[in-house]
Amino acid sequence: MLKRFLVLVLLPLTTLASEGIPSAVEIDSVMRDLAAITGFRVRRQLRFEMVTREQVNHFLNDQIRRSVKPEELRAEETTLKKFGFVPPDFDLKKTTIDLLTEQAAAFYDFHRKKLFISDWATRNMRDEALVHELGHALADQNFPIEKFLGKNSSDAEESLARESVVEGQAEWLTIEYALRRMGKTLADPANAREYLKPEEDSDTADKQYPVFSNSPLYIRSTMMFPYEDGQRFQESVFLKDGRRAFSEVFTKPPTTTAQVMHPDRYFHSVAPTSPELPKPLRRAHPFVGGTVGELDERVLLRQYVDTATAEALAPKLTGGAYRIDETKPKGSTMLVYASEWQDEDAAREYFAAYRKILQGKWKKVEILTENSDRICGKSEDGYFAVTRSGRRILSEEGFATPF
Numbered sequence: 001m002l003k004r005f006l007v008l009v010l011l012p013l014t015t016l017a018s019e020g021i022p023s024a025v026e027i028d029s030v031m032r033d034l035a036a037i038t039g040f041r042v043r044r045q046l047r048f049e050m051v052t053r054e055q056v057n058h059f060l061n062d063q064i065r066r067s068v069k070p071e072e073l074r075a076e077e078t079t080l081k082k083f084g085f086v087p088p089d090f091d092l093k094k095t096t097i098d099l100l101t102e103q104a105a106a107f108y109d110f111h112r113k114k115l116f117i118s119d120w121a122t123r124n125m126r127d128e129a130l131v132h133e134l135g136h137a138l139a140d141q142n143f144p145i146e147k148f149l150g151k152n153s154s155d156a157e158e159s160l161a162r163e164s165v166v167e168g169q170a171e172w173l174t175i176e177y178a179l180r181r182m183g184k185t186l187a188d189p190a191n192a193r194e195y196l197k198p199e200e201d202s203d204t205a206d207k208q209y210p211v212f213s214n215s216p217l218y219i220r221s222t223m224m225f226p227y228e229d230g231q232r233f234q235e236s237v238f239l240k241d242g243r244r245a246f247s248e249v250f251t252k253p254p255t256t257t258a259q260v261m262h263p264d265r266y267f268h269s270v271a272p273t274s275p276e277l278p279k280p281l282r283r284a285h286p287f288v289g290g291t292v293g294e295l296d297e298r299v300l301l302r303q304y305v306d307t308a309t310a311e312a313l314a315p316k317l318t319g320g321a322y323r324i325d326e327t328k329p330k331g332s333t334m335l336v337y338a339s340e341w342q343d344e345d346a347a348r349e350y351f352a353a354y355r356k357i358l359q360g361k362w363k364k365v366e367i368l369t370e371n372s373d374r375i376c377g378k379s380e381d382g383y384f385a386v387t388r389s390g391r392r393i394l395s396e397e398g399f400a401t402p403f
Contacts, residue, residue, distance in 0.1 A: 024048075027115075030131060034138050034173055037180075038246040043141040046134070048115035053101060056118060059109075060097045075288035075324075082324055082335040082381075082398065083300065084361025085218035095219065098211045108136040110146040131177050135170035143250040157272070157293040160225065161254040168230020168260075169246060172196075172238070175231070192235050198228050218299045225295055229260050236263035257295035262315065273319030275338035275392060281399075284325040284334065292320030292339060304360035305353050313353065316346040318391075327400075334382070334398040341391045351388040354395060358384065368402065376403045 024045070031042050051059075064073075077092040086092075106117045106129035115133055139145060145166055152158045175195050176186050186192045212220060233254065237245040240263075259266035272291070280286055294314050301310035320339040326332070341347040355375055359365045362379035369376045373388040385403040386395045396403070 027130075027134065030134050030177070031138055033177060033180075034131070034135055037173060037176060037243075038138065039243045040138050040142045040246065042138065046115055046137050047113070048117060050119045051116045052119055056107075056116075057097065057101045059116075060100055064093060064097070078324060078333060079288055079290075079322075080218065082333060083296075083322075083337075084304070084357065085299065086216045090216065095211070095215060099215065099219070099223065102209055102211045106130055106133045108133040108140070110136070110140055110144075110149070113137075113140065131174045132170045135173040136166065139166070139169060139246075139250070143247070148250060148253075155291060157256045157291045160222065160293075160295070161256055161260055164226040164230035164233060164257075164260045165249045165253050166230075167226035168232075168234045169249060171227045171231040172234040186235060186238070189239070192239075196232050196235055217303050221299045222295065225257065225260075229257075233260045233263055233266070237266075240267070257293040258315070258317070261294060273340045275319055275321050275340045277321055277323050277336050277338055278394075278396075280323075280325040281327075281334075284327045287324045287326040287333065289321070289323035292322055292337065293317070296320070297339075300357060301353060304357040309349075309353060313346065313349055316342045316350075318342055332382070332398070332400065334396065337395045337397075339393045341393070344391055347388055347391045347393055351386065351393055354386055354393065358386070358397075378402070 027046055027048060028042075031046065034040070035042050073093055077086075077090065080086040080092065081088055081090065106115065108115050115137060117130070136145065149159070149162055149166065151162070172186065179185055179191060179195065184191050186195065212223075234245065234249065237249055241248055254260050254266045256265075256272055258272070259270065264270075272293070274291075277289075294317050297314040297317050297320070298310045301314060318340045320337070322335065322337040325334045325336065327334075339350065341350055351373070358375075358377075358379070362381060365377060365379045367375060367377040374385065376383070376385045378384070379397075382398040382400060383402045384395065384397040384399070386393065
């Protein structure tokens with residue numbers, strides 16, 4: 001749903017035994033070791049530079065200014081607010097910059113082909129990030145990452161799936177590099193189960209990364225997804241295809257978050273459906289639109305219903321599409337969201353769950369009419385109607401007149 005416009009390391013997981021600032025010799029050595037694991041070629045020596053926290057912050061602001069138009073940023077922020085993922089006063093640009101400044105111990109600039117290493121992070125934090133970023137640099141020398149991430153970037157689902165390839169492979173390599181130094185490997189499923197399990201929240205993490213810990217669930221989930229789910233996706237492809245997997249995920253990348261979470265869908269090329277949306281009202285025009293995937297639904301259900309429902313129901317989504325229409329000159333916005341489910345039972349379950357979502361994301365909800373397949377009402381956002389027809393659910397929200 002959310003179009004990702006910055007790709008940087010967030011929470012590296014493993015350690016590299018080194019002292020102080022890494023040397024060119026050490027970086028070259030790690031690159032060669034990663035090349036031996038992946039089969040990629042080291043085509044040139046990597047340039048690198050130490051940077052301050054202020055320089056990182058300046059870099060992020062510059063990246064957004066150069067690559068993201070203000071209208072695109074407003075569209076993304078509006079989408080998050082209309083779905084209820086973030087509060088009405090949420091500032092997407094500021095939060096993103098603060099998050100990445102807080103956690104970017106090192107980052108590889110795909111455009112300048114250069115590694116930047118922070119001078120403020122602890123030695124362990126910096127060294128933990130180093131192997132991850134060198135994994136990016138090596139992949140970039142074989143499959144230009146900027147071009148790879150930019151392809152079909154308007155499709156948020158495919159964009160996040162491609163980011164999961166990039167970050168997931170680098171994260172997998174970080175762990176594999178450390179394990180090989182201990183005489184182990186992720187080729188052993190027992191090691192994979194131990195080292196590829198999701199990171200758990202902790203008080204230490206809350207104190208170390210307060211911006212991240214206090215961010216909305218959707219922001220935290222979509223930022224961690226490429227790393228945690230991406231590394232498990234890379235493991236699945238590796239166990240199936242061996243060393244060929246490292247190049248295969250670039251030449252034939254997944255197209256949805258569902259394919260990343262369920263590799264069998266990737267192996268069998270299971271594509272999402274594209275539910276049709278009704279046309280805008282006469283005085284409205286489309287402002288922004290896109291796809292809704294399994295990860296979006298997992299977060300939405302977890303946030304407003306419960307985790308058990310999210311885990312059981314979200315995988316049954318076969319496809320989702322949304323559009324936000326805008327009226328002029330008032331600038332009112334209306335959300336139109338259609339989802340399709342694997343069977344009518346799943347659609348009925350989601351219809352009931354979406355009622356809870358509506359009641360959770362708004363402060364005041366008045367139900368005007370309701371039956372087993374349709375709910376109409378009013379909130380502080382405007383009038384809404386949710387309708388189930390077979391396997392399809394249509395929600396229309398924020399309208400000026402009742403349905």
